[in-house]
Amino acid sequence: MPHPPVQVHRVFELVEPIAAVTFSEVPNEAFLALGMRNYWDGYFAGRAAPLGAAPAEVVHAVFYNFADGEVARHIPWVWGKVTPQEAIRVRERGSTAALRQRIGDLAESPGLARAADLAIRAAVSAPTAGRALYAGLRTLDVPEEPVAKLWHAATLLREHRGDGHNAVLLAHGVGGTEAHVLLALALGMRAEEFGRVHHLPRQQLAAVVDGLRGRGLVDADGGFTDAGRQLRERIEALTDELAAPAYQVLSTAELEELIAALEPIAAAAGEA
DSSP: OOOOOHHHHHHHHHHHHGGGGSSSHHHHHHHHHTSSSSHHHHHHHHGGGOOOSSOOHHHHHHHHOOOTTTTTGGGTTTGTTHHHHHHHHHHHHHHHHHHHHHHHGGGGSHHHHHHHHHHHHHHHTTTOOOOHHHHHHHTTOOSSSSSHHHHHHHHHHHHHHHEEEEEEHTTTTTHHHHHHHHHHHTOOGGGGGOOOTTTHHHHHHHHHHHHHHTTBBBTTSBBBOOOHHHHHHHHHHHHHHHHHHTTTTHHHHHHHHHHHHHHHHHHHHOOO
């Protein structure tokens, strides 16, 4: 029997802050030390590295949610400074160090080691079909050290879900920038206040919002319509449904144990 959607979504909520340490200061400083010009050089080098030295067009397609031209400002320039193999190593070392720094004594706890073992079982069991970034990550060696293993598992599960999320967005005719606008509204923010799109030219962002308004998803004040809110909820539900196969390898008791073990780690990882 499939696990309840609420549990699948709960695991996502818990692995997200663990995986997201990748985008924090410690890994960023490691990439800057290699000659990256700014945060986004390191972001694209590290996250795209499992795809190999892929051109900007491929990275843009796989990542899905960046505005036109944003990837090309960094790819392939970064591959002249660092190889994908080196970027993978730097990202893992920096992310593991950042996670260890955030969670403190939990790094040495039996609960973390158990969470890492359960999470990696799920993370390497999911289907790869149609999931390019997840498939690339699956080719990497699994770290043996528990903190590194847990970060690696969280990253696999995050990107597995993310690949499925992109497929759902595409099936519903929601583009990458549009997806960020809908997320901003779900968080109670206006599009121009949201970090991932607020830097876009005002006219460009206004055109995206106007397009959503024309589809009946955004109202005259720039907020959700009922149809927009329902679409957002449907996309999230289908994303969880596509993410669920990763956890079928775990029994009900093991999934509950994983959730319980992840909760204090995720809370500590997310505090910063």
